[in-house]
Amino acid sequence: MNSPDRIWTAALVVIGDEILSGRTHDKNIAQIASWLQVQGIRLCEVRVVADDMDAIADAVNALRTAHDYLFTTGGIGPTHDDITVDAVAHALGVPVVIHPEARAILEDYYKDRPGGLTEARLRMARVPEGADLIPNRMSGAPGIKHGNIHLMAGVPHITAQMLDALTGTLEGGVPLLTETIGGFMMESEIADILREIEKAHEGCQIGSYPFFREGRVGANLVIRSTDSKLLSNCVDALIQALEEAGNDVTPGGI
Amino acid sequence: MNSPDRIWTAALVVIGDEILSGRTHDKNIAQIASWLQVQGIRLCEVRVVADDMDAIADAVNALRTAHDYLFTTGGIGPTHDDITVDAVAHALGVPVVIHPEARAILEDYYKDRPGGLTEARLRMARVPEGADLIPNRMSGAPGIKHGNIHLMAGVPHITAQMLDALTGTLEGGVPLLTETIGGFMMESEIADILREIEKAHEGCQIGSYPFFREGRVGANLVIRSTDSKLLSNCVDALIQALEEAGNDVTPGGI
Structure with a gap:
């Protein structure tokens, strides 16, 4: 059995020229990060790489051994620029095969649509040999699980469906x-308070995130702990110290 | 002189627990990517890392030598969790020093504010030895340039100011x-067309980005080239082929 204090970690590889060109704002980092947090798994690193075999394979190999879980998003569709399956198979040193269950799912999904299961659509049944499927109710095409690696869609709505199918299946802490x-x-006026309160509350971390809004500066303070009692003690002490220094504090953040 | 065909590349390290926890949606990747594209510099890789000395230093050292330019965002404010300057100095093997010009800027900025230039605020004048400053009209605290490394703010509005100050100063292609x-x-219906058109137009790449909107599926196709004539030929051929196959095509994307 694992220690209850064991920290489970994950990394994410976001695959796509559209993110690196600035054309598309990524939504999967925040979505997967929030989902992992509920599973008791900490997202420790994200890499965004181009639609390039070696770039994907290098990132996958660097991160899959360093973390309990690895996720990728993007590049598992039917078009020529979708090369994630090939790159991951290359990274793992296994061939790409047609997964019979994925083929059956796609056959069924496309049976009443013009063209049926074309060669392009059949590309979405390709997996690195030894993989299992991650169901996706939205578009038929499944995600792919190979060991600790999870290949998810690039479209955030579809990734949400795949995460839903994975909920509760990954061991976490x-x-x-x-x-x-x-x-x-102003952050610069409360910096001493933050440092002192964090120092006095072992097991808690305080993050400070400044913002400009409505022409005014401010900061949201995020207090983190795995222990609810330690957390609430730290939050209470922080609020008291900030208010004593003349600040109005809004619970929940601004 | 460099060849006009030389491709200039950049990487970005996004520093911040708030991105990895899913609490904050990153806006700096898209902002910096778009800005770089106008400078003729290609963003090739992004890494998101925690507020952790070794994680930051490792990413900085891996990427600063692999690319012409390296950018970081986040962790250069006045609070205890702002450790980017220390981590980059550690990565470079140089000490952290107070930059006299940065101190003068901050002295001036805070001279009429309660407390003046406190110790916490003076933290924002700390730089890895040998660095220059990147001006920031919004909050006084400057960005930092050390060799090919550019340390920018985490707050997107402030990073925008720093990018503005850098515009035209970096050599690009x-x-x-x-x-x-x-x-x-449907992507799966046009996949063959995309592959064939790309193959027939050397010097052009076609990216396909599917979406679900208003209950319907669709795709935006992005055609990329450094040559405007090649680009427009490819776009014309692609539109013609898609329309001949019965698709309505919207210039500019949907």
Whole structure:
């Protein structure tokens, strides 16, 4: 059995020229990060790489051994620029094969659509040999699981479906709990308070995230701990110290 | 002199637990990617890492030698969790020093504010030895340039100011030109056309980005080339082939 204190970690490889060109704003990092947190798994690193075999394979090999779980998003569709399956198979040193269950799913999904299961559509049944499928109710085409690697769609709605199918299936640890407080306070005026309160509350981390809004500066403070009692003590002490220094504090953040 | 065909590349390290927790949606990747494209510099890789000395230093050292330019965002503010300067200095093997010009900027900026230039605020004048400053009109605290490394703010508005100050100062190549067309067409039905048209137009790449909108599936197609004539030939051929196959194509994308 694993220690309850064991921290489970994950990494994510976002695959796509459209993110690196600035054309598309990525939504999968935040979506997968939030989902992992609920599973008790900590997202430790993300790499965004181009639609390039070697770039994908290098990132996959660097991260799959360094973390408990690896996720990828993008590049598993039917078009010529979808090369994630080939790149992951290359990274693992296994051939690409047609997964019979994926073929059956796609045959069924396309049976009443013009053209049926064309060669392009059959590309979406290709997997690195030894893989299992991750169901996707939205478009038929499944995600792919190979060992600790999970290949998800690039379209955020489809990735959401795949995450839903994975919920509760990955072993994780104690979820990291967070509380947020915020205020129109200057980071540089509260920096000493943050440092001292964090130092006095072992097992808690305080992150400070400044913002500009409505022409005013402010900061949201995120307090993190795996222990709810330690967390609430730290939050209470922080609010008291900030208010004593003359700040209005908004629970939940601004 | 460099060849006009030389491709200039950049990498970005996004620093921040708030991105990895899913709490904050990153806006700097798209912002910096778009800005670089105008400078004729290609963003080739992004890594998102935690507020951790070794994680930051490892990413910086892996990427600064592999690319012409390296950017970082986040972790250069006044609070205890802002450790980017220390991590980059550690990566470079140089000490952290107070930059006299940065100190003067901050002294001036805070001279009429309560507390003046406190110790916490003075943290924002710390740089890896040998660095120059990147001006920032918004909050006084400057960005930092050390060799090919550019340390930018985490707050997107402030990073925008710093990018503005850098515009035209970095040597780049021929900008990559792009055109987008879109339609409510299924990727799996147009996959063959995309592959054939790309094959017939050397010097052009076609990316296909599917979406679900208003209950319908579609795809935006992005055609990229450094040559405007090649680009427009490819776009024309692609539109013609798609329309002949019965698709409605919207220039500019959907």
